Amino acid sequence: MRLNVNGTEHELEGVDPSAPLLWVLRDGLGLVGAKFGCGISQCGACTVLVDGEPVRSCSYPVAAAVEAEVSTVEGLAEPGGELSAVQQAWVDLDVAQCGYCQAGQIMAAEALLRSNPSPTDADIDRAMAPNLCRCGTYLRIRKAIKVAAAQRAEGGRS
Amino acid sequence: MKTAMDLPVEIEEAVNGIEPIRIAKIGRREFLKLTGLVGGGLMLSFTGLRAAATGGALHPNGFLRIDSEGITLYAKNPEIGQGVKTSLPMIVAEELDAAWEDVAVAQSPIDEATYGPQVAGGSNSIRVNWDLLRTAGATARAMLLGAAAVRLGVPPAELATRDSHVVHERTGTRLHYTDLADAAAAMPVPDASRLPLKAPDQYRLLGTRITGVDNEALVRGEPLFGIDQSLPGMKYAVYQKCPAQRGRVKSFNESEIRQLPGIHDVFSLEGNGNPLELMPGVAIVADSTWAALSAKRQLRVDWDETDAAQDSWSDAVAQAGRLRREAGATRVVESGDVDAALAGSAQRLESFYTYHFASHAQLEPQNCVARFANGAVELWAPTQTPHRGIDNVANTLGIPADRVTVHQTRCGGGFGRRLYNDFMCEAAAIATRVDGPVKLQWTREDDMSHDLFRAGGFHQLEGSLDAEGSVTGLRDHFITFADRGRPVSGGSFRPGVFPSGLIDNLRLEETALEWRTRCGAWRAPFSNVFGFVIESFVHELATAAGRDHLEVMLEIFGEPRWLDPGNPRALHTGRAAGVVRLAAERAGWGRAMPAGRGLGLAFYFSHAGHVAEVAEVSVDAEKKIKVHRVTVAADVGPIVNLSGAENQLEGSVIDGLSTMAGLAVTFENGRVEQSNFDAYPMLRMPETPEVDVHFVASDFPPSGLGEPALPPLAPAVCNAVFAATGHRIRTLPISEEGFSIV
Ligand code: FES
Numbered sequence: 038m039r040l041n042v043n044g045t046e047h048e049l050e051g052v053d054p055s056a057p058l059l060w061v062l063r064d065g066l067g068l069v070g071a072k073f074g075c076g077i078s079q080c081g082a083c084t085v086l087v088d089g090e091p092v093r094s095c096s097y098p099v100a101a102a103v104e105a106e107v108s109t110v111e112g113l114a115e116p117g118g119e120l121s122a123v124q125q126a127w128v129d130l131d132v133a134q135c136g137y138c139q140a141g142q143i144m145a146a147e148a149l150l151r152s153n154p155s156p157t158d159a160d161i162d163r164a165m166a167p168n169l170c171r172c173g174t175y176l177r178i179r180k181a182i183k184v185a186a187a188q189r190a191e192g193g194r195s
Numbered sequence: 196m197k198t199a200m201d202l203p204v205e206i207e208e209a210v211n212g213i214e215p216i217r218i219a220k221i222g223r224r225e226f227l228k229l230t231g232l233v234g235g236g237l238m239l240s241f242t243g244l245r246a247a248a249t250g251g252a253l254h255p256n257g258f259l260r261i262d263s264e265g266i267t268l269y270a271k272n273p274e275i276g277q278g279v280k281t282s283l284p285m286i287v288a289e290e291l292d293a294a295w296e297d298v299a300v301a302q303s304p305i306d307e308a309t310y311g312p313q314v315a316g317g318s319n320s321i322r323v324n325w326d327l328l329r330t331a332g333a334t335a336r337a338m339l340l341g342a343a344a345v346r347l348g349v350p351p352a353e354l355a356t357r358d359s360h361v362v363h364e365r366t367g368t369r370l371h372y373t374d375l376a377d378a379a380a381a382m383p384v385p386d387a388s389r390l391p392l393k394a395p396d397q398y399r400l401l402g403t404r405i406t407g408v409d410n411e412a413l414v415r416g417e418p419l420f421g422i423d424q425s426l427p428g429m430k431y432a433v434y435q436k437c438p439a440q441r442g443r444v445k446s447f448n449e450s451e452i453r454q455l456p457g458i459h460d461v462f463s464l465e466g467n468g469n470p471l472e473l474m475p476g477v478a479i480v481a482d483s484t485w486a487a488l489s490a491k492r493q494l495r496v497d498w499d500e501t502d503a504a505q506d507s508w509s510d511a512v513a514q515a516g517r518l519r520r521e522a523g524a525t526r527v528v529e530s531g532d533v534d535a536a537l538a539g540s541a542q543r544l545e546s547f548y549t550y551h552f553a554s555h556a557q558l559e560p561q562n563c564v565a566r567f568a569n570g571a572v573e574l575w576a577p578t579q580t581p582h583r584g585i586d587n588v589a590n591t592l593g594i595p596a597d598r599v600t601v602h603q604t605r606c607g608g609g610f611g612r613r614l615y616n617d618f619m620c621e622a623a624a625i626a627t628r629v630d631g632p633v634k635l636q637w638t639r640e641d642d643m644s645h646d647l648f649r650a651g652g653f654h655q656l657e658g659s660l661d662a663e664g665s666v667t668g669l670r671d672h673f674i675t676f677a678d679r680g681r682p683v684s685g686g687s688f689r690p691g692v693f694p695s696g697l698i699d700n701l702r703l704e705e706t707a708l709e710w711r712t713r714c715g716a717w718r719a720p721f722s723n724v725f726g727f728v729i730e731s732f733v734h735e736l737a738t739a740a741g742r743d744h745l746e747v748m749l750e751i752f753g754e755p756r757w758l759d760p761g762n763p764r765a766l767h768t769g770r771a772a773g774v775v776r777l778a779a780e781r782a783g784w785g786r787a788m789p790a791g792r793g794l795g796l797a798f799y800f801s802h803a804g805h806v807a808e809v810a811e812v813s814v815d816a817e818k819k820i821k822v823h824r825v826t827v828a829a830d831v832g833p834i835v836n837l838s839g840a841e842n843q844l845e846g847s848v849i850d851g852l853s854t855m856a857g858l859a860v861t862f863e864n865g866r867v868e869q870s871n872f873d874a875y876p877m878l879r880m881p882e883t884p885e886v887d888v889h890f891v892a893s894d895f896p897p898s899g900l901g902e903p904a905l906p907p908l909a910p911a912v913c914n915a916v917f918a919a920t921g922h923r924i925r926t927l928p929i930s931e932e933g934f935s936i937v
């Protein structure tokens with residue numbers, strides 16, 4: 038089975054096609070940005086993009102991602118390289134508390150801004166509703182998405 | 196008072212905000228000497244880590260190291276989202292006069308001798324470590340100054356420090372700390388009692404907004420958390436315990452599980468008799484998390500439930516209904532003569548309040564990597580109490596504590612759940628049966644069924660008013676839970692509990708129902724529910740008196756004074772009135788509201804923090820509540836990291852609202868009836884109110900911020916709902932009364 042993650046093709050051997058994408062990423066490829074929170078599509082901690090669409094990778098069979106492009110938080114910036122506008126806004130606004138949900142939040146925000154470069158509050162609420170933050174950082178997430186949107190609009194970072 | 200579980204008293208009391216943990220009682224003057232005694236001479240003499248041993252580095256204590264390469268500050272306590280990995284080093288950096296941009300922060304090793312208690316709990320990190328860290332920074336600064344004076348041949352009094360430099364104004368000379376480290380390491384260690392510490396108006400770093408030191412690694416998805424740890428050759432394990440806590444394994448479908456793909460081993464464990472350490476269960480060891488999780492779904496265990504929990508919430512409700520009007524079995528707090536006050540009152544009020552059990556639901560399910568070899572075990576654990584974890588694991592395996600090594604990882608939320616180290620004990624016990632390292636992974640379902648729950652409870656209140664509408668007496672009969680006679684964690688009034696000392700005639704009584712399921716500290720233990728009860732009832736009294744709630748609150752506080760003179764952790768009525776006035780003013784208290792809209796006020800004092808909140812809500816005919824805004828005023832002494840402090844208050848408000856809105860854990864037949872987030876619906880972004888945070892700039896000793904802003908939220912919202920609708924909510928979560936937050 039071949040899987041394209043962040044632009045790199047991986048040859049997977051002996052992987053159960055029904056295994057959730059989340060565990061293939063984490064245990065198989067060592068990409069641990071996406072997190073396990075509930076396993077039943079309720080929290081969004083495991084959010085990654087499949088062909089640009091946010092999916093809950095805990096409940097998404099890896100077989101369904103073959104032939105597609107999978108993006109995870111690790112792929113938003115080169116290691117040590119410049120952060121994406123969304124990532125940078127997250128740092129500048131000190132969004133995280135425990136930080137456990139934030140990779141999922143960031144991927145949901147990336148997907149939103151790619152399809153809707155200047156979202157309203159209502160757009161943001163709708164797009165981000167699947168992602169729980171147990172620590173309650175929603176206000177900062179909302180603000181950070183607006184800051185990132187402005188950055189992208191100015192043609193700064195992508 | 197002993198709690199039902201074996202949580203050490205100092206931690207239990209710390210998390211309940213009652214007693215400072217050991218170090219806190221020691222004044223700065225004596226600190227170095229005393230730690231020296233406890234810690235084997237290291238802090239006393241400062242010689243253990245001097246230049247000779249560290250190759251020209253200034254490393255006078257465990258909290259900082261300066262060498263020619265740079266400045267490293269060590270964060271001693273577990274990071275659970277409360278921000279201490281950033282805020283604790285900030286305190287050192289302030290007294291050191293290091294520029295924050297020059298500083299690298301590292302997590303310190305688990306080492307009680309060097310660091311003292313390393314605990315995340317009780318909103319204690321800042322308070323307990325304040326003097327210690329200031330002294331650590333000032334010590335190094337003095338040694339750097341001394342070294343510079345020698346090098347420049349000028350008196351130290353002519354030198355100043357700024358932005359990681361020693362500065363000699365007259366000649367315009369600037370020496371960077373990294374260039375002085377070598378010489379500074381050879382300077383005599385100053386007498387800590389003589390070190391000048393900054394006054395608040397000299398702070399350059401404290402009180403500013405600093406982004407968290409792990410933020411960049413977080414947004415890049417780097418492996419910071421327990422669940423992210425991985426070792427070469429690591430196997431993956433799950434552990435199934437009885438759905439009714441403490442049940443034992445009779446038998447299970449072993450041969451079937453063994454044949455499943457990717458399975459290495461399956462075996463049962465006995466448990467060690469301590470429900471905070473190892474409960475009986477079946478372990479499955481596999482070559483991936485998914486193989487282990489899939490096999491767990493096929494696992495069929497026949498449980499022996501003779502000793503298992505049989506708890507039933509509906510039974511508890513029925514019993515509480517029968518008992519509430521009787522006298523409590525014990526009188527915990529008594530002052531004045533409440534019977535006389537009630538009998539002689541102009542008006543008398545009676546109310547019955549109920550709150551459900553709740554789960555911690557920290558977003559990262561329990562996990563732990565363990566490796567056992569040659570009678571020793573090494574663990575990578577997201578725990579709030581690493582030292583306690585070492586003892587728990589040693590006890591579980593029957594090995595000496597010095598054969599247990601714990602590495603701390605970032606924690607995906609704590610809220611009190613990770614004060615308890617059952618997951619570490621399970622991982623260690625499983626590791627003794629596995630060749631090489633193994634990662635134990637709990638599912639969300641494991642976490643929901645084997646939490647240490649925030650206990651539910653019931654309060655029958657009576658209050659009296661005199662002819663002027665002043666509160667004269669209060670009686671509360673708390674129907675709570677006990678495990679074989681010992682009150683469950685958070686299930687008992689503590690002496691001095693708010694509003695002791697504020698109401699002349701006060702009696703707090705308790706009756707405990709038998710309960711076996713584990714209960715534990717949950718963010719602002721006890722206060723998080725009692726705040727709702729007492730602050731709602733005071734509003735009821737004010738309403739019955741036909742008086743303004745704010746006015747009645749201020750009257751109850753009375754003259755500015757410490758309620759327990761000499762104890763800086765006690766309530767100060769002037770500080771209490773200060774935050775209440777500030778929140779009211781900023782929220783526009785008293786302004787006219789359209790129909791269906793209202794303001795509600797509440798105050799609570801916990802963990803030495805004085806916090807008042809005002810909620811502004813609208814309620815529609817379907818009992819849907821929109822919380823527009825919550826105004827928070829807090830007096831917690833000086834603020835270390837303003838960004839982190841604001842984040843904690845916003846988070847406390849949202850956590851409080853989430854929990855009051857719809858989070859309930861119910862039990863039947865000893866089993867939790869909610870298994871995952873679909874039945875435990877936490878608040879999401881669309882329901883989030885605006886949060887407006889204000890700090891009173893006081894220079895009392897600092898107290899923590901992780902907890903005290905949570906208790907006032909629920910009563911503020913319920914009081915606002917009353918103002919908007921005339922309906923008094925007396926049950927948490929409010930979904931039980933048909934309300935929802937939209
Ligand atoms: S882990 Fe996938 S949605 Fe919660």
Ligand code: FES
Nearest residue numbers: 135136170171172
């Ligand atoms: S920051 Fe902790 S869950 Fe979101």
